[in-house]
Amino acid sequence: MVTMRQYTPEFRQSAVNLVLVEGLTARKAAENLGIPVHTISSWIASARHGVGGLTSPAATDLTARLRELEAENRF
Numbered sequence: 001m002v003t004m005r006q007y008t009p010e011f012r013q014s015a016v017n018l019v020l021v022e023g024l025t026a027r028k029a030a031e032n033l034g035i036p037v038h039t040i041s042s043w044i045a046s047a048r049h050g051v052g053g054l055t056s057p058a059a060t061d062l063t064a065r066l067r068e069l070e071a072e073n074r075f
Contacts, residue, residue: 005035007035009054012043012054013047013054015029015033015035015040015043016040016043016044016047016054018032018033019040019044020044020047026040026041026044
């Protein structure tokens with residue numbers, strides 16, 4: 001019987017950051033973390049689309065900048 005492993009959101013985000021920020025390939029990151037490459041690939045796709053609680057670093061930066069600008073415009 002195959003059991004599904006559960007990964008914490010922090011682990012998922014760290015794995016995605018290895019690829020999107022550090023520049024590792026999905027295959028290399030998966031090997032380093034001991035997880036299937038298709039698993040990390042799906043997390044990366046979700047992050048790029050802002051789905052499932054994972055966000056790409058660029059999307060996070062843009063969201064933070066938008067909040068700053070909205071705060072400035074309130075005054």
